[in-house]
Amino acid sequence: MAGATLYDKLWHEHLVTTLDDGTSLLYIDRQLLHEITSPQAFDGLRQFGRKPWRLDANLAVPDHAVPTRFREHGLIGIEDAIARKQVKTLADNCAEFGVELFDLTDARQGIVHVIGPEQGLTLPGMTIVCGDSHTSTHGALATLAMGIGTSEVEHVLATQTLRTQKLKNMRVTFDGKLPPGIGAKDLILALIEKIGTAGGRGYAIEYAGDVVRSLSVEARMTLCNMTIEAGARAGLVAFDEVTAAYVRGRPRAPRGEALAQAEDYWQTLHSDSDATFDTEIHIDVANLAPQVTWGTSPEMVIGVDGQIPSLANARDADTSSMQRALNYMGLAAGQPLLGLAIDKVFIGSCTNARIEDLRAVADLVEGERVAANVQQAIIVPGSGLVKAQAEAEGLAAIFIAAGFEWRDSGCSMCLGMNDDKLGEFERCAATSNRNFEGRQGKGGRTHLMSPIMAAAAAIHGHITDVRELLK
Secondary structure (H helix, E strand, O other): OOOOOHHHHHHHHHEEEEOOOOOEEEEOOEEEEOOOOOHHHHHHHHHOOOOOOOHHHEEEOOOOOOOOOOHHHHHHHOOOHHHHHHHHHHHHHHHHHOOEEOOOOOOOOEOHHHHHHHHOOOOOOOEEEEOOHHHHHHHHHOOEEEEOOHHHHHHHHHHOEEEEOOOEEEEEEEEOOOOOOOOHHHHHHHHHHHHOOOOOOOEEEEEEOHHHHHOOHHHHHHHHHHHHHHOOOEEEEOOOHHHHHHHOOOOOOOOHHHHHHHHHHHOOOOOOOOOOOOEEEEEEOOOOOOEEEOOOOOOOEEEOOOEOOOHHHOOOOOOHHHHHHHHHHOOOOOOEOOOOEOOEEEEOOOOOOOHHHHHHHHHHHOOOOOOOOOOEEEEOOOEHHHHHHHHHOOHHHHHHHHOOEEOOOOOHHHOOOOOOOOOOOOEEEEOOOOOOOOOOOOOOEEEEOOHHHHHHHHHHOEOOOHHHHOO
16 A cells, blocks of 8 residues: 555544535644634624634734834724724634634734744644635644635634645655755745746645755745745645754643653654655756746746746746736846846745744844835844844844834735835835735835845845855
């Protein structure tokens, strides 16, 4: 009998039943909630007189609509009336139904996909859902983690199960050794360029190879975070000692004998040596350059030392989407990105706002200054605890001395749902995960890149090859 993949193991461990229509019910170990996709779910419970099935399986936090300045004012500090209502509604719903909440003034508040692993709420072997597509982030800790819709949020609250269909298995192996200046953000962008934003549709992607095993859990989260941008539902990395070291000592992680028992099980969370994958992809990282997007989709990406492809080299026969992206971005086919002037810089988001990211940025910008032509450069930590740690380590002082704005935690400029937005035609070097039209503000132009690439752009005022600064 052939061995099982990590995804198959997690699936079968949590399978409740297969329904007559071919869909399945999966047991869900953890649901994370935020202010945008939960109101209708709580309304549904209220309408039918239902209660959450397992209160301790849920945790809520406001993150999308919250401001990243003047946090000390709490709810009244939110100037936008809609955002203020969203955050208040989450607090009211959690109070009514007894769901634990990290509110605006809680030191543990942060981006939902940062606080889950940080708190030990994300544990190997779990199934995890959230009403947010980037829930795939949590797969870095050998979990099956998926974004779900609002009606599904209600279903999980009421039944602790998710109605879903089994995915196919894809393994992406990164071969070689990471060159200087190349990190997890470059790896995932390179994969998306290779297979496109629909290449992973219908799959769970397991990341493997010596490169992945050498990555920290934080870097693995970056890989898994943008799995959804490749079209896949879930991204996973096998459990190993790196995972174990990350989990130990987390506030909600097991301790003592319970931890020992858990680790015995966690050691099984890998694909068997004879497991069969539906699709195998290999990427050699030896000559990989820092990746930068040029268009309005994460698949529109090139090495920083390259040129925007010609229309003749479009991914499909329809060149209209490529031309539209070029028009929107104010660029032309064949144009290099090196030297392209930047108006704003955003370092943050659930993709790149952890302490490891901030340390790398601080190392690069210490003793430097944000370029005069950069109108705004903001650094937004992924949680209140990340912020406190960065301040204790002296990183925040480095950022401020260099001319960056040091903010409170939240989703911030990743999406135009709070005070941090781009203006029309403003060009931004961003560490977030999406570069869609208007994603960061109406008419805003977003170039996705790694934290150190964004930091280099801030210091030089234009897109720069960070490798030149590391010599």
